[in-house]
Structures are given as structure tokens and as C-alpha cells.
Amino acid sequence: MAVGMIRVRDLVMRLSSGGRPVTILAGVSLDVAAGEVVAVTGPSGSGKSTLLGLIAGLDTPTSGSIMVDGVEVTGLGETELTRFRRRTVGFVFQSYHLIPTLTAVENVAVPLELAGMARPLLAARDRLAEVDLAERAGHYPQQLSGGEQQRVALARALALSPPLLLADEPTGNLDSATGGQIIDLLLALNRDRGSTLLLVTHDAALAARAARAIALRDGRVVNGHHP
Numbered sequence: 001m002a003v004g005m006i007r008v009r010d011l012v013m014r015l016s017s018g019g020r021p022v023t024i025l026a027g028v029s030l031d032v033a034a035g036e037v038v039a040v041t042g043p044s045g046s047g048k049s050t051l052l053g054l055i056a057g058l059d060t061p062t063s064g065s066i067m068v069d070g071v072e073v074t075g076l077g078e079t080e081l082t083r084f085r086r087r088t089v090g091f092v093f094q095s096y097h098l099i100p101t102l103t104a105v106e107n108v109a110v111p112l113e114l115a116g117m118a119r120p121l122l123a124a125r126d127r128l129a130e131v132d133l134a135e136r137a138g139h140y141p142q143q144l145s146g147g148e149q150q151r152v153a154l155a156r157a158l159a160l161s162p163p164l165l166l167a168d169e170p171t172g173n174l175d176s177a178t179g180g181q182i183i184d185l186l187l188a189l190n191r192d193r194g195s196t197l198l199l200v201t202h203d204a205a206l207a208a209r210a211a212r213a214i215a216l217r218d219g220r221v222v223n224g225h226h227p
Helices: 048-055 078-088 104-114 120-130 146-157 176-193
Strands: 004-017 020-033 037-041 063-068 089-092 164-168 196-200 212-217 220-223
Touching: 004 048, 004 196, 020 048, 020 063, 020 196, 020 220, 037 048, 048 063, 048 164, 048 196, 078 089, 089 146, 104 120, 104 146, 120 146, 146 176, 164 176, 176 196
Parallel strands: 037 196, 037 212, 089 164, 164 196
Antiparallel strands: 004 020, 004 063, 212 220
16 A cells, blocks of 8 residues: 555544534544545535545644644644645635636636746646636636536646645536536546545545545444445
């Protein structure tokens, strides 16, 4: 097995709802090797998206350990977390999360600008070409279809070629044909870069495209088998 990209141990996440504690994750442990494509499946409310957000350092767990690419994420301060996310993680959301006042190429350029890259718009155009959207570079998100918006989001997530790509229900807002095209593209881009892909989905057809599936139920791992 390749070196470990993600190592999660005894992860617990509790939130307060109406003054009562609610357990979202109840002691999750899992490993994902570098270069693996792994799907996290399970019903709504099983903790899938919460797990992804914690791995990305977008939230802090109640307890437990998360190691990503040799970095203990749970021990990082805010500045270190920002640096970690910029260097290590690309994130694709179900609802695209594009900035509506920026064009497609400007959206893709944002992480490149933040990283201090020279001529970020030029590099962003190259990224858009990789997702077959070069001709839509000057369009705003509301002028793009859902599938096109997700392509822009993919180009942005992969702009800095992060070693880890996290995708949270990347086809959730798309029809099955468009969703299939996005998954083909996601897997091809990930393979070209040799990066690790962890995706959350309730779509059985999508999960079947991954090399391995990890199923969550009620905040616990119920299986993590190789098919």
C-alpha cells in the first residue's frame, strides 16, 4: 500500500442542538493511502460531510486525531490551517461555491492569486481549458449551467495541484448524465495529477467508480472494504 495520505483515529464530533448534545461522529477511524480514490457513503445525517470538513480543517472535532500528508490537522492554529489548506487540499462542493461577482476565469484565479503566482489569470485560463471551458472564461456563474459551474469549481479546486482532493456530493445538484460527465472529468484530472481523492456521495453508481468505499451510519464506520 502507498504511504498514508489520511489517517483518522477515534474522531468524535458533538454539537449542541437546542441545548442538548448531538453526536455527529462517534469514534471514526480510517486510513486512505496516497493516490487512492475512496468514496464515503451512507444515508443523510450519517456524518459524511462533517467528516470531510474536519479532514479539510474547516472545523475542529470534539476529540480524536486527523493526520493529513504527515500534518496533524487538529493541532494547527488558524494561520497554519490556512497554509495547510492552500498547499494540501482542493475542495469541491455540491453547490459549487463560486463567487457570483467574478467571471469563471477570475474564480479559478483566486487560489492562484492567494498563492502569489505570477500572471494568475493566464494560468487560470489553462485550468479552464483542462475542463473544456476555455470559451466560457468571461461568463459569470449565473450565465453558466450547473454542469459548467461545477467544471469551474473543479478547475479552481485543482488550480494549485493539491495532493488531496475532497469532493462533497459533487454531482448532487446535477442530472445523472451531467453528473456522469463531471465524475469522468474528476477521475481523469485526479489520475493525471496522481493525487488522492476522497469523495462523499449517496449515489451508488458514483461510489462504484471509486477503488474502495467506506460506509458511515449514525456517525460510525460500518464497513471499509475493498470491492
